[in-house]
Amino acid sequence: MVLKVKAQAGSFESSDILIMVEPVAKGTGRTIELKSIVMQQFGDDVLQQINRDLDHYNIDDIRIIVNDKGALPPTISARLETALKRSAQVQAGTLTK
């Protein structure tokens, strides 16, 4: 998947997660900035899951800002998938150009 524009998905509602993704130059690597209301208990799990999902999509270079309000794993994966697809412009959505 080739990221083209800044995009976001999710919300600040309880049990949701807001994920903003931004394409960066090739070779830059992954930067993930995470804030979570359950950082102490689940912060590492959230980061691991995001990295696993990025592996799945073969995305090595990206900047992600994550604000987690206690989302379950399916919500984290869904919001990341939505943000990535919006960024890659493979589907319509709230694109941040």
Added chain:
Amino acid sequence: MLYIPGNNPAMLQQGSVYGADGILLDLEDAVALNQKDSARILVSHMLQYISYEGCEVTVRVNHIDTPFGLEDLQQIVPLQPNALRLPKVETVEEITRIIKVIEEIEDKHGLPHDKMKVHVMIETALGVQNVYEIAQYSDRIDAISIGGQDLAADMQLVKSTDGIGIDYARKQIVMAAKACKIDVFDTVYVDTENEEGLREEAEYIKKLGFTGKAIINPRQIEIVNEVFTPTDLEIRKAAKIVKAFERNKAEGIGVFAVDGKMVDAPVVQRALRVLEMADIEVSEL
């Protein structure tokens, strides 16, 4: 059946805990146009992760002629929820086309055509006129429901709480469902603060023959369940009729009396239905 907005993670993950017989994960009217992709993806992930045990799971997709409908089908059909709800179906040609698409997706994924059921929503005047033809089109259609809000808009009705404007449609839809021997669900009651109004409407539509009612708030579950669950008196009467029927059947008698009232096959059928709704087996009597 409790409607749950498809883009709300908190409600999606708690959907089955409120005691509704079924939940409807909604990708259609409960989702803003610019969040359709987000809801579709979220519901897909939830269906694979959450166990909605004891609760029938239906997903309402967008109409196939909208920019979202085909993608909804492509993503949801392979996950095989208990049922797929198709909104605003108006003609038999339309349902033919939609079921063909569903079955093509199932073929592509090596899935059977008889596992996931289809619920058809009738929400326009044209749909009401064609409801019987639509309902009897396929064996996998096992329920019809009426979408009162959209129907009222299509009929250009003045907003009212008594439901008079959609009364003919309700009756027509019930009759079509009964003719096809399938379930029929009533529309939502939108005033979540008015519990008495909800109870009156639920009692009315039960008398019309509806199998159940759609709800939009967990607070409405108890009232609708109370209305649709047979009372102790109804269960006792039904049990008495069925027991008398079993005794008389053994003696070759088809028509008899219970408490001074004539009982024949249709009365027994209704009594059996009461026991079925109360989850009582005839063998338990």
